[in-house]
Amino acid sequence: MDRTHRSEILIGEPVAEGDLVRPPEEDCACKEGMFPKASRRQILRGGGLVTAAAATVLLAKRTLAADEDMAGSWTVPGQLAKSDYGTRSKFETAVRQATPAGTDALTPLQSLWGIITPSGLHFERHHNGVPAIDPAQHRLIIHGMVDRPMKYSVEDLKRFPSVSRIVFIECSGNSGGTARSATLKTAQAAHGLTSTSEWTGVRLSTLMSEVGVKDGAGWVLAEGADGAMLSRSVPIDKIMDDAFVAYAQNGEAIRPENGYPMRLILPGWEGNINVKWLRRLKLGDKPFMTREETGKYTDLITLTGKARQFSWVMEAKSLITFPSGDMRLPGKGFYEITGLAWSGRAPIERVEISTDGGKNWALASLQEPVLPKAHVRFRYPWHWDGSETIIESRATDQTGYVQPTKAFLTANEGVGPTYHYNGIQSWKISADGSVSNVLIA
């Protein structure tokens, strides 16, 4: 397969003799990248976050070209090392996209590589903003049905044996906007409430043995120190299984918007219950029935009028991030379809790709490491013949669970609120190469 594909791949341009002696002329429109769909004129006129970002890319590119006209980067000394917190190249412009109310900011999944989400691009979701917390003042109290109620500072927690784990966190409401509409244009806008980080902290099982769990304690109330004082009930089995209190994200302190100075990590479970700014764990014999597990984050099935409660696990899902909505392919030829797959239940077993609107499916390759409860990167070589088509991905996890179609979900769950929505995403490739979100119900 690879061999036949390889023979047809033509990417980049042969180096002409003249290129070696004179500066390159300005790139043609098609080489501005496959990402902006709009014309140069539209882009420069701005409007909308995506086009504004694209315009920045273009302008930056021109600046670079101008610099190179005068002198190549290799002709002058470069920047010396500084004692600072490094930043990315000024030519890199991918940013989170905040919703108008400022309660969410979505990860630009279509601009990222591999499986780790840079901390500064990890999605945000909060219910009364990001609290400003002085770590020296912050405490975690564990009380309730325990033998020894305890109080821990951040420094206390750091002295315990630690654990690091690469884990995806996905908001329960992620992708809900794609259930019955295709108006969200990009992978970011439609599915950007999922991210993967390496989290480091202390196992809850360690802390539980410190405080001594009393017989009959079946639930733990986890409470945040934000204005919403966000609270959820967690069953003790999960606490003792793989839960931990994290103080670090991707090798450094957790970012404020992700729970600084400490948060709960419940691998594979909906984002909301991974309580940020964690300040209190209270053990009890019953669930506490907070707002976030009754009035919200319960799954109303409109077919019956009844709601699923305590549906914590995020089930298998996948998303093609390239090519994806609002991009434009410059012409027929080779493209590596790539994207992410994840499941809160078990490791991803396979990802299948369809390039004909779901009629035929073929296996994508999975990039190692394939970690449980983490984003997995998949890839699939594709030769686009230039005709209109629809591309889709479908994930299966090691329990045998297969990501459902949107039609299946509507038939089984009706049209209620769309928590835990994992229907297959369809991207349409038009003959002109433009990629758009389409609803196949």
Added chain:
Amino acid sequence: MFSSHRGILLATALMLGASPLAVSGQESGYAGTYPFGTAATQADIDAWNKDVRPDGQGLPPGSGTFEKGQKIYAEQCATCHGENLEGIRDPNLPQGGGPALIGGRGTLNTSKFKITVESYWPYASTLYDYILRAMPYTAPSSLKPDEVYSLVGFILGRANIIDKKATMDAKSLPKVEMPNRNGFYPDNRPYPVKRYD
């Protein structure tokens, strides 16, 4: 700390010499318990232990009425939730506005489902718990127990769930029967069917 640290080093040295399974050997260097953190005092706990359960555990002394709640609601809540508890969508308000609190009964099995405290919330305790700790949005944790009892009495009275003359307190509140009390069931996923189409 030093003694346990030394234990780790000792175990490591022994295991390195004895077998390649040094990592598992180090496990024995981890103490059963650790002298980190401090005992939480009753005052520490009382300062934060404000949550309320459906059985009433956590409800403080105090009481409230519909009439008092009506006044507090007009001052503290109506800007976002509407004068008639109908909810407001306005991008200029925090969170884009507050949701409707009443109405929606009989809609949950329709495509025009309307989720409110009245139509959907299974427990009155959740209303108390949430208002006490998270409302009003611009000044969370600022309301006193009597005020919260009154707001619960007002909202549930407007929802025709309790009598407008009822007094809300630690005894009466857990007895409130919410209309959708039996509208929930535990997670039953994954579906017991093959999910291929």
